[in-house]
Amino acid sequence: MAAKPIIIDCDPGVDDAIALLLAFASPELNLLGITTVAGNVPLSLTAKNARKICELAGRTQIPVYAGCSRPMMRSLTTAEEVHGKTGLEGVDLPEPQMPLQSQHGVDFLIDTLMSSSGEITVATLGPLTNLAIALIKEPRIAAKIPEVVLMGGAISQGNVTASAEFNLYVDPHAAHVMFSSGIKLTMFSLDVTHQVLTTPERLEKIRAIATPVGTAAANLLGHYSSRDAERFEMTGGPLHDPCVIAYLLQPDLFNYRDCYVEIETASELTLGRTVVDLWNSSGRSPNTKVAQTADSERFYQLLTERLAKL
Template sequence: MSNGPQPVPVIVDCDTGVDDALALLFAVRHPALDLRAVTCVAGNTDVDGVVRNTLTVLERAGAGDVPVARGAARPLIEAPRSARHVHGHDGMGDLGLPAPRRTPVDVDAVTLLRREILASPRPVTLVPTAPLTNIALLLRTHPEVTRNIERIVFMGGAAGAGNATPVAEFNVWHDPEAAAITLTAGVPITMYGLDVFNRVVVPGDDVRRLRASAEPGARLAGDLLAHRPAHPGSRPDDPAEDSGGLGDTGALCAVADPEGLTTHRLPVEVSLAPGPARGQTIVDRRPRIGESELHEGTREQPLVDVGLDVDVERYVKLYLTTVERFTP
């Protein structure tokens, strides 16, 4: 007799990062997710800092022996460009967290990804919350893994405005070639981009409650949320402005509860040319082809399930109940 649906096998590829850390806490603690491995890539901070931060968060989350591997130290072509101005010098809000007791596994990220994907008894959902360098290297080196990948749900891109540039989101801008490779790999893809990323905000009362928790993981979630306020220009002593954005975590929420995310299947192309549009995810939302296609012919573009609307209250409640119900 069945006891209900089995947890979804998940692998997170991250550049931990304040909101990547929030996402890892959720991935460990949600009963519908089976976190099989975590791989690390340069992005928010350097890759060694990402490994350290990831191991520390997993310890705080009560993750047990989830394997963690070090991946690419730089994008495929570009030089690495961190986001320490957002995530702090250590990438984790400079919270002064202790060094982890664990160490990463003795294989690289691509090797661990291949091993865990092919060994999984059920197709794996990959959730990259970082530049897609590791994923592109995996798909180019070991294309056989696609047979056991259910879907890639990545945090990245934007149908509207960017943040790294006026039109490009940081993760895709950091390694546009890797994003282009990933989108054209023939795997079903969901894009959890800036159009929904910035909207899921935890109210200040909930942030303060988390920060006062005696449970280490919940308290860490509160401290991380306090570091990335929803209104960055607000005064730190204004209690009405203590809310914090969940950011990357929404991609994991979309795996655990896909009904909370409204997607549209649309052609998406990554701009690779030098200049101000490099790294833009060009999302074609037109109801019909235009003059360019009529005169020059159509080009085949990958279809991506693009997140365009999100049930904010639903995902905030999902996150809070998941993180707070954990019993060590």
């Protein structure tokens, strides 16, 4: 079978980095380009970090484009306390030598999607600013996207506020654009990513790969996992963004429910909340395939096997 063409929009970030490595190691995916957005750290760092990860994995042929440096209507909230000041706490990767593309990430999205025949899946791992701006600038791309697979949202508890997950809290207005776009959406919220835990045993299996990629991945995850494991009283840290890539490779790793999802943009108390209508109380037609459960053992088996190939 031909490899599935995808674009990854991300804000690296430790879990973004692991997601990129998983994509690089998977011949089932044809990664056409990486767009970066401000989120976990500012845009200058996310654009740099994406190229660092490309070079770590020897994937310097994949173009990287810098996108939006701030949310649509709010000031930027970042997450250095989770990912470190550089965004890649735990490793000291060299400054990237591969160039950052001169084209803006939003324009790359528009041009690539408009020139396609409608086969390119967009995987979003950070705030949805780039894709939302692309839709506003060129609404015709909606008909060109067969699916957007996103990490974001929370059905139960948030992680940046009591209600909201970080990615959608950073730019709730962009999230509103996406969830009202009519594009087929598949959502991986905290409720499912918190089932995918980097336990000490799983971390050691990654470290045992004993390659530059395996060692870097283990060092990144070691720092990143410890904070959330303690904060959320878990046996390991949740691994969010790689769930999106794992879904593209093995969708049966997860179970799903079709739901109507709406984004809160008005209330400061619940800003960025994903209101997930699990029981169809609103009577509205579902607009999102919401992941519900994960097979974490098979997920980590896939991740470890693929990282060993880099």
